[in-house]
Amino acid sequence: MFLIFKIVKRVIALILLVVIVLPLYVGGRVWYTANHTEPVKSDAIIVLGAAQFDGVPSPILEARLLEAKRIFEKKLAPRILTVGSKAPGDRTTEAASGFYWLVDHGVGKKFVDSIPYGRDTFASTESYVSVMKKLNLKSAIIVTDQYHCLRAVTMAEDLKISATCAPTKTGPASTTNSSLRYLVRETGAYLAYVTLGRHGIHLTDQVKN
Numbered sequence: 001m002f003l004i005f006k007i008v009k010r011v012i013a014l015i016l017l018v019v020i021v022l023p024l025y026v027g028g029r030v031w032y033t034a035n036h037t038e039p040v041k042s043d044a045i046i047v048l049g050a051a052q053f054d055g056v057p058s059p060i061l062e063a064r065l066l067e068a069k070r071i072f073e074k075k076l077a078p079r080i081l082t083v084g085s086k087a088p089g090d091r092t093t094e095a096a097s098g099f100y101w102l103v104d105h106g107v108g109k110k111f112v113d114s115i116p117y118g119r120d121t122f123a124s125t126e127s128y129v130s131v132m133k134k135l136n137l138k139s140a141i142i143v144t145d146q147y148h149c150l151r152a153v154t155m156a157e158d159l160k161i162s163a164t165c166a167p168t169k170t171g172p173a174s175t176t177n178s179s180l181r182y183l184v185r186e187t188g189a190y191l192a193y194v195t196l197g198r199h200g201i202h203l204t205d206q207v208k209n
Contacts, residue, residue: 034146043137049084049094063171145173
């Protein structure tokens with residue numbers, strides 16, 4: 001009877017570890033990465049897609065494009081790749097919207113390429129990694145929302161790209177303006193990715209980043 005009691009206690013402790021401690025640890029990593037990450041000189045800047053409206057970037061996407069332009073002008077990378085497909089009914093892609101925004105704001109066309117594929121983070125990562133490998137590019141600065149940095153960098157590194165993040169610190173998805181809900185969602189998305197891999201993406205990546 002005592003042995004059974006000990007086993008039950010251990011099982012309960014393990015469940016508590018998984019249900020409470022692990023998400024708290026991962027949430028801490030998501031928050032820390034969001035607030036303590038800096039880009040390093042790389043082969044390319046990657047702008048992950050977000051919503052666009054008939055070619056006009058949403059405030060979230062525009063914040064990412066502003067950050068990409070800023071670090072490009074600091075010469076941290078010689079080229080920018082915009083990524084993202086279109087939603088049903090859209091006339092253009094997130095990648096094209098980003099491309100034209102950058103060109104219209106002074107970045108030369110020869111320094112920008114658009115990759116019109118990817119409706120979730122992993123599909124977008126696969127798309128730009130495929131292009132980078134064809135171009136023999138090995139390192140990237142990923143421009144995305146602060147809480148999205150950990151997952152985006154992890155996916156890139158899992159596909160053998162050395163990556164750092166340049167988080168947007170303005171706009172509605174910055175940690176100043178975004179809610180605790182975003183942090184919780186990214187914690188769940190990261191956990192789903194590292195435990196379920198590709199199969200966990202659609203469970204948590206319901207809002208395109």
